[in-house]
Amino acid sequence: MTNTTPQTGYTPVNGLQMYYEIHGAGRPLVMLHGALSETQSSFGKVLPALAWTRQVISVEQQAHGHTADIDRPFSYAQMADDTAALLRHNGIDNADFFGYSMGGAIALQLAISHPNLVRKLVFAGGVSYNRDAFYPELMAGFDQMKPEDLDGSEWQKAYARVAPNPENWHSLVAKNMEHDKGFVGWPPEAIQSIKVPTMLMIGDADIVRPEHVVEMFRLLGGGVPGDFYGVPPSRLAVLPGTTHVSLIDRADWLVSMLTDFLDAPMPEIKEAPTT
Amino acid sequence: MTVDKDQRGNYAPVNGLNMYYEIHGTGKPLLLLHGGFGSTGMFGEVLPLLAEGRQVIGVDLQAHGRTADVDRPLRFESMGDDLAALIEYLGLGKADLMGYSLGGGASLQATIRHHEVVRRLVVVSTPFRHDGWYPENAQEMKQMGPASVEFMKQTPLYENYAAIAPRPEDFPRFVTKMGDLIGRDYDWTEGVSAMKTPTLIVVGDADAVQPSHALEFYELLGGGKAAASWDGSGMPSSRLAILPGTTHYDIFQSPLLAASVIPFLDASMPDGK
Numbered sequence: 001m002t003n004t005t006p007q008t009g010y011t012p013v014n015g016l017q018m019y020y021e022i023h024g025a026g027r028p029l030v031m032l033h034g035a036l037s038e039t040q041s042s043f044g045k046v047l048p049a050l051a052w053t054r055q056v057i058s059v060e061q062q063a064h065g066h067t068a069d070i071d072r073p074f075s076y077a078q079m080a081d082d083t084a085a086l087l088r089h090n091g092i093d094n095a096d097f098f099g100y101s102m103g104g105a106i107a108l109q110l111a112i113s114h115p116n117l118v119r120k121l122v123f124a125g126g127v128s129y130n131r132d133a134f135y136p137e138l139m140a141g142f143d144q145m146k147p148e149d150l151d152g153s154e155w156q157k158a159y160a161r162v163a164p165n166p167e168n169w170h171s172l173v174a175k176n177m178e179h180d181k182g183f184v185g186w187p188p189e190a191i192q193s194i195k196v197p198t199m200l201m202i203g204d205a206d207i208v209r210p211e212h213v214v215e216m217f218r219l220l221g222g223g224v225p226g227d228f229y230g231v232p233p234s235r236l237a238v239l240p241g242t243t244h245v246s247l248i249d250r251a252d253w254l255v256s257m258l259t260d261f262l263d264a265p266m267p268e269i270k271e272a273p274t275t
Numbered sequence: 276m277t278v279d280k281d282q283r284g285n286y287a288p289v290n291g292l293n294m295y296y297e298i299h300g301t302g303k304p305l306l307l308l309h310g311g312f313g314s315t316g317m318f319g320e321v322l323p324l325l326a327e328g329r330q331v332i333g334v335d336l337q338a339h340g341r342t343a344d345v346d347r348p349l350r351f352e353s354m355g356d357d358l359a360a361l362i363e364y365l366g367l368g369k370a371d372l373m374g375y376s377l378g379g380g381a382s383l384q385a386t387i388r389h390h391e392v393v394r395r396l397v398v399v400s401t402p403f404r405h406d407g408w409y410p411e412n413a414q415e416m417k418q419m420g421p422a423s424v425e426f427m428k429q430t431p432l433y434e435n436y437a438a439i440a441p442r443p444e445d446f447p448r449f450v451t452k453m454g455d456l457i458g459r460d461y462d463w464t465e466g467v468s469a470m471k472t473p474t475l476i477v478v479g480d481a482d483a484v485q486p487s488h489a490l491e492f493y494e495l496l497g498g499g500k501a502a503a504s505w506d507g508s509g510m511p512s513s514r515l516a517i518l519p520g521t522t523h524y525d526i527f528q529s530p531l532l533a534a535s536v537i538p539f540l541d542a543s544m545p546d547g548k
Contacts (some may be wrong), residue, residue: 138502204493204515205503214486225409226481226522235519236480240535241510242544243503253534257519270492 001030010066013085014078018171019066020086021058027119028095029262030087031058032103034125034248036150038065041158042100046250046258053259057092059083062108063162063172068164074179080109084117094119096262100248102128111194112186120262121194124201125247126208129219130185133212142180147173191219197233199261201254203242233267240245284333284341287358288351293441294358295341296361300326302393304370305540306358307333308378310400310527311457312432312449317527318375324533325373328541332370334361336381338449342439346508349456351377355384362392370447371540373397375527377457386474387466397536400482400523401419403467403495405460408490412523419454422448467495473512474540476533477520485516512544 007022021039029050033042050056061079063069072078083106087095096119099107104123111118128134145168150156156219160166198220202213213236217223220234237257239250248254284297297315299322302366308324309317315333325331336354338344347353356379362370371394374382388392402408408416425446429435437443474496478489493499494515503510515534518526526532 014458073276082427124436135500159382199519203503204498205501205510209432210490210493210499210515211487214490217480220450222480223486225483226407226480227483227524231481231520231522236486236517237519238515238517240477240516242476242540243510244505246507253531256531256534257329261519 001251002163007116009072012139012154013082013089015070015072016062016067016082017036017087018062018082019060020146021091022090023047023056023058023180024054026054027262028055030083030092030097031056032083032099032105032106033058033060033064034101034103035180036064036155036157036159036173037100038162039240040162041155042103042248045249046254049251049255054096057090057095061085061102063168063175065159066164067133069168069175069224071172074175076105077113079106080113081224084110084114087117093117096120096122098122098124101244104173108186108191108194111196111198115195116197118196118261119266120197120199121257122199122201122261125244126206127200127202127216128185128208129184129188129191129212129216133185133208133211135207138207142177145177147171147177169222188219193214195221197235197261197264197267199235199237199238199257201247201257202239203244203247205238205243206247207244212239235261278480283512287361287364289364290357290520292337292342292357294334294337294357294361296332298331299323299331299333302329303361303540304330304332304365304367306362306372306382307331308336308358308372308374308382309333309339310375311377312339312427312430312436313377314435316340316435319528320530321528321533324530325537329371329535332360334358335379338445338452340436341439341441341515344445344452346451349452351384351456351461352388353381354381355386355388358382358385359389359392368392369394371395371397373399373536374401375399376401376523381529383463383467385390386470386472387463388472390472393472395540396470396472397479397539398446398474398492399532400479400484400526402488403492404462404464404488407484407492409483409485412483416454416456419450419457421451421454423454423489424450454479464495472541473514473544475514475516475536477516477518477526477535479518479526479529481520481522482526483523489515489517506525514539 052267060067138243217236221232335342372382379398493515497511
């Protein structure tokens, strides 16, 4: 059995010509790439395997990959609204979401502002809900960065291959740095309010402090012994010997953990506890 | 849990024990240590997966499985000494150690007390301090004692024990001695901080070990303090794996366990001295 040929296109959304690809068939899984990245550089290693067992939809954000920039700053709220609008325009009103780094933050925002759109959510790489997540030395390093520092990188090469205006690379990097500088995140109550099963995945040498991710896991109902209370609907994965960047290369681990999580039965709706 | 009636192994005279072990596969040696009340057979498919790339030596610890008890208390320190003595008896020089829960405690003590015979260490679902267990689990352990015998006899762990133990009638004494071991407070912070052996810590996200404790463990070994560079440099020699959707009672047969451990054992890195 072979995969169907991918369908690609652009949807006009909030002033963007927003690019998407659809691979495979079955329950929809929306994949949201990382900052400075696009479909192939974020998901090249895992997309084919996932597309055997479900319909994979990759969406490219403002100024990224095939989607040209427009004159407005980056914001997670906007990227979430753009993504929701594209999906609804293409007849998808409920899907699983897998976001890598920036894509994970967009998926989190979707669960908060478009909850009916999200069946299950996976946030992989750089998992964070506020600035406390990041190692301080790393933050200092980001502040020192200049757009030219990423010339010749894998992300720049991928951009050059697909962007409508490859000469805009420095502008993309600069806009992304602005976005990161302004990142505030979400209050703990907003994370607690997320009702959909959520899996958080980081490398053990990722850009975020593992303690922050464990805190977030607790806000999502995790951090209990499963032999007493049952396995909670939300999950936490820490991949050994894995950095922020190498996480998306761990294809075997990612595909098996994702498949297991996404295909697990949905939890029964329970009454909220009164104690 | 299937009852393992096949006997493929041997016995080694170690510190007064007639210590049962079985060898699977060829290559670098890995001693594999079961959990409390268990035996080598409990690892199911994980053992043959590990044995594809190395020589797995499954060992039944004092009083467990096919290794009869002797007249001394059950202690992690003495079980660690037994493992070091077995490595020497088998002429292995150095071996990798992988232990789950009680077996993890024995492996950790073997490494703290005899690091010269350990190349790499994998600690699965094992705290380095007793309060690393969730209070619910710690409470259960502290309640283990003679009154637990009848309850324990209803479990698959007992079914396996009764099928393979040299003296199944030892069971009540076994339960009492286990209560005396697993209920004791301990704190191995000093020993762990001094360890140089490359170590992989594995816990489930719904394990009996608290995730924050697993992070503390990882930090004692140099991890979780900084991001690695883009090229992977700056990673500590120790590793942390938290397996999603996994409890204390399904981790030891989980294919994810084998998948997390094998790359660590096979990676090229400076070895423990």
